[in-house]
Structures are given as structure tokens and as C-alpha cells.
Amino acid sequence: MILVENAVISDDIKDKAFVCDLDKCKGACCVEGDLGAPLEESELKELEEAYEAVKPYLSEQGVAAIEKGGLYIKDFEGDFSTTTINDKECAFALYDTEGVLKCGIEQAYFDGKTTFRKPISCHLYPIRITKYDHYEALNYDRWSICSAACTLGEKLGVPVYKFLKDALIRKYGEAWYEELCDDIEGR
Numbered sequence: 001m002i003l004v005e006n007a008v009i010s011d012d013i014k015d016k017a018f019v020c021d022l023d024k025c026k027g028a029c030c031v032e033g034d035l036g037a038p039l040e041e042s043e044l045k046e047l048e049e050a051y052e053a054v055k056p057y058l059s060e061q062g063v064a065a066i067e068k069g070g071l072y073i074k075d076f077e078g079d080f081s082t083t084t085i086n087d088k089e090c091a092f093a094l095y096d097t098e099g100v101l102k103c104g105i106e107q108a109y110f111d112g113k114t115t116f117r118k119p120i121s122c123h124l125y126p127i128r129i130t131k132y133d134h135y136e137a138l139n140y141d142r143w144s145i146c147s148a149a150c151t152l153g154e155k156l157g158v159p160v161y162k163f164l165k166d167a168l169i170r171k172y173g174e175a176w177y178e179e180l181c182d183d184i185e186g187r
Helices: 041-057 060-069 104-110 144-156 165-172 174-185
Strands: 002-004 007-009 072-074 080-082 093-095 101-103 127-131 136-140
Touching: 002 174, 041 080, 041 104, 093 104, 101 104, 165 174
Parallel strands: 007 136
Antiparallel strands: 002 007, 072 080, 093 101, 127 136
């Protein structure tokens, strides 16, 4: 394990390789699972503020699901996640011309329509964070739908922490990421 400030990082994050291969998986992580994308409580307001800018990027079904159920739900454990379309794909997901699911929030972000990129849980995937009273545990989430990403990551020699550089910096900051790299790479 690696310790950086109040984060405990599993060795898999430095040892395992990963690079999303959307041509192979077609964005399956936007469909599979029990709920929509996990949301931090601090992201709820950001999502609310971004919605009008994001709405034109969404499918009719996504907009309908949001208008019926809201932008997010609170589960039985008190955690928040994005609304889904018929308990399947995230309401913010949209299919491109190749049948690949993309994030409507992120498309609006790339077009300069919002400053909210997408839920940090999506940006950080395959890292999942478990929050405890005094620290956060960062673990590599193994999922069969990402086998092509593991294969591509191995082929390219890209470990999880390098693939997720931007997301880790977004979550924890540049200095934190540099310390992580120093600890892993022995700098």
C-alpha cells in the first residue's frame, strides 16, 4: 500500500495496467451496474447548475428520465448516484454514431458550455474510493467489461495511476499526484 496524505492507495493502482478501449467495450460502464454513476455530495450542486447547459447533449430518453426522477437519486445507504434510463444506462450517457456511449456532461464540458467535467467517480474509473472517518481508500476495481482496457494498458505499458493522471490531479491536486509518483517511482 501507498500512503499519500489521507489517502491509502492499493498497490494495484501502480502495478496494474489500464487504458480505456472504447472501440471494444462501447462504454459499457455507463450501462452496467446496480445504479448510475456515484456522486459526491459536493457534486450535486454542480450537476444542478450544469444541467441546462448539458440538457441539449442528452438523449430524449435521458431527459425524460431526469424530468421524471430528478438529476440523481439517494440510495438506501444514503449515497447519491445519477438517474438511469429504465435501470440501465446513465441518463447522462449518449450513443455516438459508432454506438459508443459517451458522457453528455463531458461533451458539454469539452464544448465550453459548463465547468463541471463529469462525476469524479466516472473520471477516476477504474479507481473506486471508499471514505472513512480519517482517510480515503483508493482501490482498483476489477470488472470483466474492462478486460480490453487491461489488455490495451498492458500492450502500451500504462499503469492505472498514469492513465488516471488528470482525474487524480482533479481530485487531489498536482502536489498530491507528484508525491504519489515520487513514492511509486522512487524519485
